Each structure stands twice: as structure tokens, then as C-alpha cells.
Amino acid sequence: MRWVHTFRFRVVVLAIATASALALAGCGSSADKTDNNSLSVQLSWFKNAQSGGWTTAITEGYLADEGFHNVDIRAGGPNVSTLTLLASGKADIAVATMDSYLQARDKGIPLTAVYNEFSTAPTGIFVKKSTGWTQWKDLANKTWTVAPIDLGWQWVKKSQGIDFKTQNFNGSNAAFMASPDAITQGYPTNTVYEARQHGFELNYLGYASAGFNPYGQILVVTKEFANKHKDELDRALRALSKGWTAYLTNVTAAKKANEQIIKDDDQLAADVNWFTWDAQRKYVIGTQGGKTMGAMTDSRWNQIVSQMKQMGALSQGFNATDLFDNEFVPDVKMPTIDQLPPAPAGVYQGPPPVL
Known part of the structure; x- marks a missing residue:
């Protein structure tokens, strides 16, 4: 599939x-x-x-x-x-x-x-709803899984005044699904549905909400x-x-x-x-x-x-x-x-x- x-x-x-x-x-x-x-x-x-x-x-x-x-x-x-x-x-x-x-x-x-x-x-960042993280400042000083050249997360750093580490997204959400507090790039379409198949609800922070649209x-x-x-x-x-x-x-x-x-x-x-x-x-x-x-x-x-x-x-x-x-x-x-x-x-x- x-x-x-x-x-x-x-x-x-x-x-x-x-x-x-x-x-x-x-x-x-x-x-x-x-x-x-x-x-x-x-x-x-x-x-x-x-x-x-x-x-x-x-x-x-x-x-x-x-x-x-x-x-x-x-x-x-x-x-x-x-x-x-x-x-x-x-x-x-x-x-x-x-x-x-x-x-x-x-x-x-x-x-x-x-x-x-x-x-x-429809591009942005996902966390599990169980984290309680709903704002960009909640994701500061953590590690995000993202494509290195993507501009969305770079604009978040610049516009929101927060810092975080990044690791490369490899095309799979398997590690994200397995971790309770992982942060990953995704889409509020198929990523949401994939998470539901694993029994999770997600919080989505779209890059547009940080001003990059x-x-x-x-x-x-x-x-x-x-x-x-x-x-x-x-x-x-x-x-x-x-x-x-x-x-x-x-x-x-x-x-x-x-x-x-x-x-x-x-x-x-x-x-x-x-x-x-x-x-x-x-x-x-x-x-x-x-x-x-x-x-x-x-x-x-x-x-x-x-x-x-x-x-x-x-x-x-x-x-x-x-x-x-x-x-x-x-x-x-x-x-x-x-x-x-x-x-x-x-x-x-x-x-x-x-x-």
C-alpha cells in the first residue's frame, strides 16, 4: 500500500x-x-x-x-x-x-x-496529542525530524524566535509513531489518517500559522x-x-x-x-x-x-x-x-x- x-x-x-x-x-x-x-x-x-x-x-x-x-x-x-x-x-x-x-x-x-x-x-509539523504541545514555543529545544532544505521549519526558527535541533526525515513515519514525544514534518491529510491507524490523534502546527504560506x-x-x-x-x-x-x-x-x-x-x-x-x-x-x-x-x-x-x-x-x-x-x-x-x-x- x-x-x-x-x-x-x-x-x-x-x-x-x-x-x-x-x-x-x-x-x-x-x-x-x-x-x-x-x-x-x-x-x-x-x-x-x-x-x-x-x-x-x-x-x-x-x-x-x-x-x-x-x-x-x-x-x-x-x-x-x-x-x-x-x-x-x-x-x-x-x-x-x-x-x-x-x-x-x-x-x-x-x-x-x-x-x-x-x-x-498543507505542510507543517506534527506531535502526538498526548504531549499537550499546541504552540511553536512548546517545541523549542527539542529535536525535529524534517527535510534539511525545507524552508518551513527554517522560517519557524526565524519568525518564532525559538531554537531546536533537526534530524533528517527519511520518508517514513515509523519512528514517529513509535515515540511518545517525537516531532516530525507531515501533512494534515494522510499523516493524520496514518496516525489513526496506529491509534494516535495528532496536533498539527502548520507553517502558515508561523507566517510562511x-x-x-x-x-x-x-x-x-x-x-x-x-x-x-x-x-x-x-x-x-x-x-x-x-x-x-x-x-x-x-x-x-x-x-x-x-x-x-x-x-x-x-x-x-x-x-x-x-x-x-x-x-x-x-x-x-x-x-x-x-x-x-x-x-x-x-x-x-x-x-x-x-x-x-x-x-x-x-x-x-x-x-x-x-x-x-x-x-x-x-x-x-x-x-x-x-x-x-x-x-x-x-x-x-x-x-
């Missing part, structure tokens, strides 16, 4: 260096393709609820309605660098984290962000592709917004999409994926409820650029208007939390996540 592991903490340095080399070497570009009714999207992780908007756009026929006859939504994984593949012309659209995208831009890669799929990144997952294209394939991007993102709307609010559509996701990845447990579907919806919506789905703001980009510069993760500043383009975002309103239906009975064990 594969746990969802959404929004994994990525090692991006090698990927960005590779992407730089590819770009500078003048590798082929998807912008040169002639079939504007085909579409390739490179995911950052295996297919699961995190990419449910794309799956629903296929299963509900929204992409077909927009004229796409050949759609390839490609699974990612731990050894897949989406921006490398994008820069080398192997994909039209790539899914990336905001920080990895900014570091690629810092290296001079001519990319642009065109859509935001998660308004709030990048968009959770963005869609990136090369600048050349954005210039040459405006109509294609318009149509693809219109279908995607319809897909996300249905996946969030229509249980029948979510059932069909989740069945397809399990067919695409038979190592993914259906109950884990359903819990992730339920828990992630508040993060997809974030502060965007009732506003335009997928749209981004100058202020959010400027804040993250400033924070990354303060942490030494960027060597230069950027004008926010050069980092993203809302031109292709359709006029589709993000649902609000009160519009979300409950999960179907029996699709996962235990109580629902708090929305």
Missing part, C-alpha cells in the same frame, strides 16, 4: 541545476508542437487526490469538451523533477512548489506560473509556451477549474475520479485517498473561497520572495508581475467551505477531518 504523501518535501537543488543545464543547452520545447488539441501535464507525485482536479477534468469530459483529444497526465514520484522535464520540452505544464519554481527562476530559467491549485500549503501547488509553463499557446492554456485551465469544482463539491464526480485514480495506481489504498480528498479541500480553498479559483496575487508572491531572500534561498529579488500571469485563469469562483458535502459513508475509517 502506498500512502499519499502529498506535498512531499523535495530535494530541489539537483533538479534545478539540471533544469538550468537543459535550458542553457537549448533542448527542445513543447512550445514548438503543432497539435494544439493535445496536452501533457507532469505531476510532481503519483496520481492521487492531490491531482484530482485533472482526473475529474478527464472523467467528466471537461477536457474533451474543450477540444483535447489526446491528454497525458503523467505521474511523478520521488525521482521526478517536473521543472527539468518542463525545461527540456517533455511536458506542456508542470506541477511545482512555489519555492522550487522561484529557485528555478533564480537560476535564470524562463518560466512563468499560470495557476494555483492549493491556496494554502506559499501557494501549495502551482502550475508552471515555459514563457515561450505561454506566448505561443494562449488558446490552449485558456482551454486547459477552464477545464481544470471545472474539474476542481466538481471534485470538491460533487460526490458523484469525486467517486468517479477516485475510482480512476485507484485504477491508475493500484498501490494507493482507496480509504487513504478518500480521507485525503476530504481533508485537503480546506487547503485547496484556503482564503480563496468565493474568489476566482486559481488566481494569484502580487502581495503573496512578494511576501514569499522576501522571506526566501531573508533565509538565503534566493540570490535576487523579483518583480511579482514577472513571476505569474493570471491571464489564463478562467472566471470560475472557488467554492466556500459551507458548500462542501460530506464524504460518502464508509469510504474511510474514523471521524472526518475538521473543515
